[in-house]
Amino acid sequence: MEHYTMNLTLKVWRQKNKKDKGGFETYTVNGISSEMSFLEMIDVLNERLVHEGKDPIAFDHDCREGICGMCSMYINGRPHGPWEGTTTCQLHMRAFKDGDTIVVEPWRANAFPVVKDLVVDRSAFDRIIQAGGYISVNTGNAVDANATLIPKDDADAAFAAAACIGCGACVAACKNSSALLFLSAKVSHLALVPQGNPERKSRALDMIAQMDKEGFGSCTATGACEAVCPKEISITNIARLNAEYGRAGLTIDK
Amino acid sequence: MFNSNIPEGPLEKKWEEYKGHVKLVNPANKRSIEIIIIGTGLAGASAAASLGELGYKVKTFCFQDSPRRAHSIAAQGGINAAKNYQNDGDSVFRLFYDTIKGGDYRAREANVHRLAEVSASIIDQCVAQGVPFAREYGGLLSNRSFGGTQVQRTFYAAGQTGQQLLIGAYQSLERQIALGNVENYSRHEMLEIVKIDGKARGIIARNLITGELERHFGHAVLICSGGYGNVFYLSTNAMGSNVTAAWKAHKQGAYFGNPCFTQIHPTCIPVTGDHQSKLTLMSESLRNDGRIWVPKKQNDTRKPNEIPEEERDYYLERRYPAFGNLVPRDVASRAAKERCDAGYGVGSSKQAVYLDYESAIERYGKIECRKHGIDQPSAAVIREHGVAVVKEKYGNLFDMYAKITGEDPYSVPMRIYPAVHYTMGGLWVDYELMTSVPGLYSLGEANFSDHGANRLGASALMQGLADGYFVIPYTIGNYLANEIRTKPIPTSDPAFVAAEKAVADRLSTLKNINGSQSPESFHKRLGKIMWDKCGMARNEAGLKEAIEEIRALKAEFWRDLRVTGDINEFNPELDKAGRVADFIELGELMCQDALQRRESCGGHFREEMQTPDGEAQRDDENFSFVAAWEYKGDSQWELHKEKLEFEVAHPTQRSYK
Amino acid sequence: MGLTGIFLILFLIVHVCLNACIWAMDGGETFNIAANFMGAMYVPRVLEIGLFAGFILHIVQAYMLENQNRRKRSISYQVPMGNKGSKWYSRYMGWLGTFVLLFLVVHIKNFWTPSRFGMPDGYTQTYNGVEVHDLYRLMKETFENVWIVVIYLVGCLALAYHLMHGFQSAFRSLGVYNKRYLALIKGVGVGFAIIVPLAFAMMPISFLLKWLN
Structure with a gap:
């Protein structure tokens, strides 16, 4: 398996709380390794946001091995991203290539109200x-x-x-x-x-x-x-x- | 307040006698008694369901968005029970004995025997709940073998046994919620124990969505919050798994038992880089059929398939012919580390060994060909049939490996390396699972009780459910029978007010440090110290260094932490900051404990204490005790020793050769 | 939905079989007699009322279902899922149904209304002493107009896709979960969704291209 690094553009849904209207924010992330998991890529971005004094992206995740059912991102028009039979936490960055734009949205359903950003109830x-x-x-x-x-x-x-x-x-x-x-x-x-x-x-x-x-x-x-x-x-x-x-x-x- | 309360009488009669004489609470009184349960994993959910069924008023708390997400769900391999369905010589005694021996004689006999006694009922209970265990064609339950035993007593549901058991317990819990016996608080984190007149009387919890602090009264509080493996940052635990609930209990007077006893699991997917956030376990059941090897040549850069058979070192089979690849976890982990440290490691990091299925594929392939009447099959046909069998048995694990690494484990040997998996240590509890604080209990991985210095595979699920379904419903009555006259204490009581204020102050302190480093970055640094100096092998110098480094890290943490967001909102950074602060304190205690235990036993390997051939050297004369640490203030603890008596299973040098 | 759907599928079978009589190559005699049977006898007339009721129920159900379902997601996705996971015709059953309905309006006006409420003068035939409507001639003349044929072809295409999803789905709604039956229903469903609308589509084409004598 050849490993590579990539630069990406992320469009992420940000919503402060349930009542907030919310909207998309665009971020660029550079030097992402194809060996990272998708959530680790978000971790990298969040670490940077904290460093810049900004509010990191809130998202649900826990076991990170595809069994707890906590992670819940709608990635590029598909729940849990492009791979079949995979949770978001199991999705790895080799699913993407350098220069890609990735749109991340929360689960959308009135029965699942947004708590914050990508977190739903x-x-x-x-x-x-x-x-x-x-x-x-x-x-x-x-x-x-x-x-x-x-x-x-x-x-x-x-x-x-x-x-x-x-x-x-x-x-x-x-x-x-x-x-x-x-x-x-x-x-x-x-x-x-x-x-x-x-x-x-x-x-x-x-x-x-x-x-x-x-x-x-x-x-x-x-x-x-x-x-x-x-x-x-x-x-x-x-x-x-x-x-x-x-x-x-x-x-x-x- | 330091009595293990083990009942009198012969070992095999203790539990029965206890149950016969324990105090009971009548049904009418149960309705006015409130119990708080922290954590909804196997221990918490099973306890909540069982206590709710008995009629107590129960409240459960979990930080996840649903009780079903607790990390018990990730347990893969199976659950042990002394059913002897396979007619291979299993018995309650043998399960008891294997567990004591596997724990390297550092567990309490009476607790372990009770665990073995109730193990069979757990399987019955779970089947009655509809847990779909694996079955044979005749409709009977199927078993498999696990490390450290020579019988087949492990019940399983593919590689998702923990999930199925937790769903069973969760459903029972949800039923009690529907019936109004249990009230559940999801996305709530317990941040303080409230003590009144020396007894646990409630908690302060934070609503993680609104950030509000809440006061909850309980006649008793049960800590079922799991293990603290995440002190190492990288572990097979979930990202949210934490020690906070147990640590708050500890700081309120609950002794912490054997904190240094950590289980390093031999078969995990190796680390790939600094970005890594967690490690993924490959079930121990894979060692049933897989063979572990490294090249015989140091720094061999050839691809695994290019290394001929005679140049491979199947080191577990070589060193431990009796148990081979099925030695207990601590032994297998150390052996892998030994090979890698000696320069025989594989993969780009050289911190990995091969887990190879080629011979299993061939073996199964031949059997299948015979079954299907294929005469003189070609190698390709054998392989095809063999792969199909392996796929059925371990398909989900192989898929998981392929997803993470991008390699095909059916054609290339898997690379594995040990990783932190489970913590045998935890809150010290007596026979009744009560901590050293009256009314405060601890169940499951959160307590220290049953696994000694090393846990056998498929025993964690057994213990969590034993504690919740079959132990606490009896033992808690013995305490609560004396509490029937205690009216619910209003949460306006000064003790609640003071506890809430302490929590609020701490949160605002964390928030207002306004430094520059994230909680995550401190956690990573703590993990590195712990892994390097208090990990698979420990020595005096390293542990002393670690203690200094952790203290320095703690000072830096409280000086330079940055928590973004606000207190009164959904703020995972703030949650994380609080947990990391507790991990830092725990890390120091773990090193202290590892330092005082000048022996090697189970998962605790002191480099100074080993046999000439590199095996762990126990010191029964001086260290046959449970180390129960009492919190005395910042970085100060007092060590209490609970002497371990072995009346039945007499300690011998553990040998798997 | 499933029940009314299957009822309408049954109707389609009757309808296509009857109409297939146009290919008897007898100048429409078989067809006209068969059509007369359906129009003149008492039982088919009662069934016809049921048929209209079935159509209306199916449409009302569909409208209510779609209407309710649309209100379950107030904010839609920025990047729609599209065909990742489902077939377009499964998602657009409502639109396909609407096309079929529009077609039906034209269709009823063309044939059912004249046949029921008065054929134009001269459109009768007498077979064995019985006078019947000459629907065959009506068809023949209607389908001389290429635009009508196009409308019919579009209608048939919409029907085909509607059935492609609807046939299987109806049985699932009724609770068929046996793997073998499901495989069978899937096969039959696809076959039905192709053959029946194709047969219908061939009728105007046959007339337009003057394949019939």
Whole structure:
């Protein structure tokens, strides 16, 4: 792998707080190594801004290894940047070349209000989980782990859905700001394991009701969510959610 | 106030006896008792959910935007449990024994035995929550092996076990939030413990969005804020992982146990340059199938694929034939450092060794070809089948490596190097997980209790969940049963007012230094001192230098720090400044602890104390104790020693040869 | 949306099959008889009311959905995602639908209104003693106008893309998630979205280019 350095122009959304109108600021950064991660490039810029006595760019990030789901930048027209199956923190600068202009925006959705600069409030996702994204089992009630057999394929499919990191890229990418991929991943995860069975009807209905209440749009199956999902959660989960929802709506007895 | 409160009786009966006689709080009283939990990782979330289910009024605090982001989520490999599903000779005793031995005889027997006892229930609980562990075709749970053990007792969910377990605990927590038993405060950071009459009675927290300080009362406070590996700046921890909550507790009287016990993980992606902000772990499970080697020739500049088999030194297999590539983490890390220091390192930095999958690909390829009935397959066909198997087992890790380095690990050996990963040290706690401050508890990585001087792989998840699901729900009752007459103390109490003022003053001091250097730059410099002088190998001279350097750094920090932005707004720079200030103080204590421990044990390697063949030399006679440090003022500590008694697992020289 | 969509897809099948009778090369006899059957019998007339209801429901649903969804993002992106992740026709279902609707207005005016509310004089044929509307002739003459043909071709193209997304999407909305079924639906959907609009498009072309006797 050949390494190189590059000079870049950054156009970054700056917004002091929720109420501020906000706008783009342009920065140039020089001598960026292709070995850096994207966030390390922002670190370099921020260090310079602090040195100049300016307010550094606020952005969410934590684990920097693609699993916590905290990072959330919309880079050059794509959530988490140009690479597939990647979070912003895993994006490396070799994805860019010398002289590039990079536009960085926050997730845009009314259900994700901007807190500051590139930081948004995703607490709506927590409230959707509170509406039913769990199995009601108190600590200490469990039977032996091997008492219930789960076919490997079901376990694998449940895992694939449960791999969702709740970053919100699906919402950011969706032209309708729908959270259905997030929601369907959870419903699928819990519908695919037998332990999730007793609550599956109310789960699908309640979580969708909460999603609507939070102000997310509805799904029109464009597939943008699946394309940008850093964990490559399949849009098929949405179809499964539709089935769960339909069945629950037709058969629930209350 | 220094009693480990270990119950009487034979080791294997202690926990059962304890549970049988511990005081209980009746359900009506639980409803009027408030508990504050700092941190929502495996320990915090599981404790919050379990205590909420019991009926206590719980408040949880996390600095992230959601409880689900806690760094437990990044744990890859798995979780141990003495289930013996594989019929390979595992038992509670063996898990206990492996953990004590793996910790190089510096952990408390009673705690570790309890951990092994409850381990099986954890798996049951998680499966009941819907955690999708890996399974066999028959529908039963699958296991794999991990370093430092000879049985297969590790349960896993691909390379994302921590994520799946945390999501399970998080969902249980969210359920309790929905039911109104738990109130969660995201983007809140605890900045002070409030003590009244010597007992922990609440906290001061800062709302990180508005910058406002808040007072919260609790009959008890649980610190579940994780480890402090970020004192090294570069580590596998998340960027936000910090010691602040634990450090505030320490300064309020909680002893800090074994601060110098740090785990350096052998398989991480090497540093590429000064810009580096964090290190990425490649799961220990990779050592199951990968082989670690360096060239036999010093400063060999050939590409790995050009170095013939006979010119490769598989140094772990050579030095430790019994465990080979699966020696415990401390041993593997030191061996890698030894080779690199001797000039055999690879890559442009020469600070790396190879982790090679070629032979595993070939081995699996042959098995697959046999399975598919391919006679006399060509090398290319074997390879193709082998790669497919490796992809299924470790695909996500290989992808991660490829993303970071831009190299294809299926065709070129991975370059790895040790990195700071976990801290065995932490707040000193007794058997009930209570610190030396009454009513103040510590769970999970934040406490010091179960891993001694070195943690075995897949045991961190086990400990975090054991503490939260199965230990604290019992032990906290023993304290709270005496608190049922304590009415909630109004937060207008002078103790709250004074604590809040102290926090506000400190914040404005940080803000008003108006120097020229960022918190980040101080953090980097601290990390370099720690890594160079209190890292994988330590010696007296280096540690003394480090202490001086850290003190100088601290003075410079309080003289020349620059915090941009304001106090009353969302200000990550200010958050960071406070955390770095605490790390600096902790760094000094770690060096003090490493200095006093004139022995090598587990992750703590004193260069002066080694066997003739370069292995760690323990000194049981003089150092079989937990170092519990009491804060006495700026740069001043008093050392208390908790003698470790080994009634069952008698210390021997650890050998993996 | 999915349900009404599938209902309209069913209608398309009937419509295309019936219209395909123009290629019977019998001067329109089969076609006119078939069309008469649809116009004169009681059941198709009732279904026709259902059809209009289906159309209206589909349009109203679509309008409401689009209207709600647009309000979920007040500030749009500086750099739009474009085709990074989705097909243009999936995002522009509303526009494609509008084109189809505009086409339908022309289409209904051309054929449905005369057939239902009075054909021009002389546009009748008698087969086996039964007098029927000569829709075949109406088609033939309508499609002599090249501009009408162009409008029809645009309409068919819009319909094709509308179906390209709509066919699969409808089944997903109804909860089909089985991998094999989804693969099947995808294949059938693409085939349907190409073949049916193509067949429709060939009709005006056949007349215009005088392929029919």
